Amino acid sequence: MNKYTYDEITTGQKESFTVTVTEEMLDTFRGMTGDTNPLHADPEYAKEHGYDGRVAYGMLTASFMSTLAGVYMPGERSLIKEIHVKFAKPVFPGDKIEVTGEVTEKHDGFGMIVLKVTMKNDRGEKVLRGSMDIMVRE
DSSP states (O other): OOOOOOGGTTHHHHHHHHEEEHHHHHHHHHHOOOOHHHHHOOOOHHHTTOOOOOOHHHHHHHHHHIIIIIIIISBTTTEEEEEEEEEOOOOOTOOOEEEEEEEEEETTTTTEEEEEEEEEEESOHHHEEEEEEEEOOO
8 A cells, every 4th residue: 555645746646556347346336235237237138238248337447446546546645535437438347457547736735636547448448537636644
């Protein structure tokens, strides 16, 4: 886990990690949220509606933004204040997702950074883009 202080962070700085989305993640997410939409739960239903199989929950994919902030940038000192997200393509179990955050702004008066977030699958397709406003606690 990173422990960047506000002063150690620079505009343009990047952090990345990869995660493989699993069937178990979808099942756990369904159990936690109660979202039983068959697009996410039933591979045959998803195939009948034009997908290759179960589609990962968008909010499961977006939850990796929390990992990005809380573990990588800034890490231990993070407090997410705001998130914007756009789902560009569906994610499927077995997809390996590269999650990248780049510092695009620093707000000295507030000790806050803005992180541009992109997620790409192992085929190089962008599956999510977004941004986060993150306070860097001292």
